[in-house]
Amino acid sequence: MIEYVFGIDVGGTTIKAGLFAVDGTLLEKWEIPTNTAEDGRWILPDIAQSLKAKQKERNIQPSEIKGAGIGVPGPVLEDGTVDHCVNLGWGRKCVPEELTKLIGFPVKAANDANVAALGEVWKGSGRGFSDVLLVTIGTGIGGGLILDGHIVTGVHGSGAEIGHICVNPHETVACSCGNYGCLEQYTSATAILRITKKRLEEGKEHSILQGYENLSTKDVIDAAKNGDALALDVLDHMAKTLGRALANCCALTDVALMIIGGGVSKAGLFLLEPIQKYYRMYAFHTQKNTCFRLAELGNDAGIYGAACLMI
Amino acid sequence: MIEYVFGIDVGGTTIKAGLFAVDGTLLEKWEIPTNTAEDGRWILPDIAQSLKAKQKERNIQPSEIKGAGIGVPGPVLEDGTVDHCVNLGWGRKCVPEELTKLIGFPVKAANDANVAALGEVWKGSGRGFSDVLLVTIGTGIGGGLILDGHIVTGVHGSGAEIGHICVNPHETVACSCGNYGCLEQYTSATAILRITKKRLEEGKEHSILQGYENLSTKDVIDAAKNGDALALDVLDHMAKTLGRALANCCALTDVALMIIGGGVSKAGLFLLEPIQKYYRMYAFHTQKNTCFRLAELGNDAGIYGAACLMI
Numbered sequence: 072m073i074e075y076v077f078g079i080d081v082g083g084t085t086i087k088a089g090l091f092a093v094d095g096t097l098l099e100k101w102e103i104p105t106n107t108a109e110d111g112r113w114i115l116p117d118i119a120q121s122l123k124a125k126q127k128e129r130n131i132q133p134s135e136i137k138g139a140g141i142g143v144p145g146p147v148l149e150d151g152t153v154d155h156c157v158n159l160g161w162g163r164k165c166v167p168e169e170l171t172k173l174i175g176f177p178v179k180a181a182n183d184a185n186v187a188a189l190g191e192v193w194k195g196s197g198r199g200f201s202d203v204l205l206v207t208i209g210t211g212i213g214g215g216l217i218l219d220g221h222i223v224t225g226v227h228g229s230g231a232e233i234g235h236i237c238v239n240p241h242e243t244v245a246c247s248c249g250n251y252g253c254l255e256q257y258t259s260a261t262a263i264l265r266i267t268k269k270r271l272e273e274g275k276e277h278s279i280l281q282g283y284e285n286l287s288t289k290d291v292i293d294a295a296k297n298g299d300a301l302a303l304d305v306l307d308h309m310a311k312t313l314g315r316a317l318a319n320c321c322a323l324t325d326v327a328l329m330i331i332g333g334g335v336s337k338a339g340l341f342l343l344e345p346i347q348k349y350y351r352m353y354a355f356h357t358q359k360n361t362c363f364r365l366a367e368l369g370n371d372a373g374i375y376g377a378a379c380l381m382i
Numbered sequence: 383m384i385e386y387v388f389g390i391d392v393g394g395t396t397i398k399a400g401l402f403a404v405d406g407t408l409l410e411k412w413e414i415p416t417n418t419a420e421d422g423r424w425i426l427p428d429i430a431q432s433l434k435a436k437q438k439e440r441n442i443q444p445s446e447i448k449g450a451g452i453g454v455p456g457p458v459l460e461d462g463t464v465d466h467c468v469n470l471g472w473g474r475k476c477v478p479e480e481l482t483k484l485i486g487f488p489v490k491a492a493n494d495a496n497v498a499a500l501g502e503v504w505k506g507s508g509r510g511f512s513d514v515l516l517v518t519i520g521t522g523i524g525g526g527l528i529l530d531g532h533i534v535t536g537v538h539g540s541g542a543e544i545g546h547i548c549v550n551p552h553e554t555v556a557c558s559c560g561n562y563g564c565l566e567q568y569t570s571a572t573a574i575l576r577i578t579k580k581r582l583e584e585g586k587e588h589s590i591l592q593g594y595e596n597l598s599t600k601d602v603i604d605a606a607k608n609g610d611a612l613a614l615d616v617l618d619h620m621a622k623t624l625g626r627a628l629a630n631c632c633a634l635t636d637v638a639l640m641i642i643g644g645g646v647s648k649a650g651l652f653l654l655e656p657i658q659k660y661y662r663m664y665a666f667h668t669q670k671n672t673c674f675r676l677a678e679l680g681n682d683a684g685i686y687g688a689a690c691l692m693i
Contacts, residue, residue: 146668154668202536202537214634216634216635218529218534219532221530223529223635223636224636225513225635225636225637226513226636226637226638227636227668227669228636228668229633229636229666229668229669230634230635230636231634231636232633232634232636232666232668233633233634235633235666236630236633236634237626237629237630237664240626240664248666248667249667250664250666250667315548315551318548319547319548319630320634322540322543322544322546322547323525323527323541323542323543323544323547323631323634323635324527324534324536324541324634324635325534325535325536325537325538325539325540325541325542325543326536326537327537353548353551353561355540355543355546355559355561356559356560356561357457357465357538357539357540357543358538358540
């Protein structure tokens with residue numbers, strides 16, 4: 072009798088794992104460190120060892136396990152092949168094949184942001200929707216696109232790379248991807264902080280953030296919530312840039328729901344509402360009322376979505 | 383024995399129809415005028431009458447007909463309901479239901495640009511591809527998105543409305559859709575002509591187009607082919623704007639193939655190559671080598687795609 076599924080979310084520093092019942096109930100979650108030494112060659116063996124230990128601890132028989140889903144931070148092709156995963160040190164690698172050899176049950180792999188989107192659709196704020204774009208606002212801008220209930224993987228494994236939509240062709244500073252003027256250069260947590268610091272350094276505007284040591288993106292958001300004009304203006308620009316980009320994404324995909332997640336989304340409605348306001352300003356007339364919601368699963372979206380790959 | 387399918391492409395002035403064998407062979411095509419009088423109430427009856435006449439002429443029995451597909455110039459929901467089709471005078475209308483009542487066999491309806499994309503994938507330059515974006519450059523900019531072999535209809539029936547991606551938030555002139563700075567304001571046949579005329583009127587640049595009466599978009603393209611600096615620059619700007627927008631579309635969908643169609647695509651490689659050059663300049667690094675092709679089916683893409691809806 073098949074009763075269990077594992078969901079794995081591989082990050083650059085931590086691997087999150089979850090044991091799920093096949094009905095989608097999260098039974099237990101845990102973490103192990105990501106060992107990126109030797110081009111990340113120990114990552115899959117470490118995962119296999121951790122899953123085997125969990126099986127033993129709970130006395131789960133191999134026949135009771137349906138398989139494991141795994142989210143990986145990089146382009147993942149339809150068959151689970153990863154093509155260069157910089158954060159993990161991986162080159163080309165067929166993750167399901169290698170991991171299955173190590174643990175003896177079926178494995179499916181997909182890109183981490185796409186997997187998080189699937190998680191939100193399955194058990195988070197996207198429940199009941201089949202056409203959803205998840206945007207994660209963190210160090211960068213991530214995206215996961217679900218159409219008709221399925222991940223849009225893309226032929227190069229890089230569907231929904233919305234952080235790298237060009238929103239400013241006149242930019243002279245390069246994005247981490249090598250292009251210029253990418254969405255994440257203006258709307259990520261990193262960007263909010265960089266832009267705020269720059270304006271503070273220019274010293275032309277009064278702000279309660281003047282003189283802060285170790286300024287964080289959260290400080291900027293808190294200052295805006297307290298009415299600081301500079302912080303409010305930085306976030307207004309960010310919301311306008313993101314809202315317009317999402318309107319453009321919707322012109323192409325006409326999804327039913329936009330989910331805003333990632334660390335910065337902890338700002339809640341304070342940030343969601345201006346993003347939605349600008350979205351409406353720029354959206355095609357039939358798409359002005361597209362739903363906007365905050366992500367619900369937080370850091371667990373990845374393990375939920377990974378488990379969902381196998382269910 | 384089922385042997386036949388009809389494919390119908392409804393335009394603002396002409397309705398194109400095709401009789402297909404179920405293997406996809408186009409047996410015959412014809413046209414009837416689009417009667418938009420009385421809010422377009424005669425359009426579906428006219429189509430029904432034309433199909434019945436064809437059946438009679440060829441002595442086709444009802445049992446031999448699998449059905450008809452129909453492409454409509456406006457948003458079409460998954461169930462074939464049209465929600466305001468300005469060019470035809472239609473309000474809300476369930477096309478398959480109404481047309482089936484009139485002709486007695488099954489009908490499926492979809493947006494005309496999406497249907498054309500399906501046609502190109504089925505029998506045109508997209509054969510063998512399952513993830514394709516078709517861009518039609520004509521009076522406006524149309525788009526049809528096929529993912530995993532299926533049309534991306536969108537929850538409001540307006541998937542792939544790429545003509546209305548905002549590419550210039552600083553624009554002060556409104557697009558026909560009511561928004562400002564839409565892609566089609568800079569890259570359609572209409573836009574090429576408008577921008578050329580404006581620069582000619584400013585009179586600052588020498589051009590062989592000075593003094594042309596009834597200047598057409600084709601004149602501009604021909605002048606560019608003959609080395610006219612002004613015309614070349616207008617088309618270079620157009621290709622840059624379109625190439626960048628398509629790179630952004632690919633960041634989201636990561637399709638395998640971009641097909642360029644519509645009247646302006648008759649300019650051939652002369653236009654395709656610069657669009658592709660700029661696409662590569664702006665594309666995400668994994669997506670730089672996405673294929674570009676010219677559409678092959680021309681005005682027949684719509685009837686092919688419509689027939690494919692039923693096959």
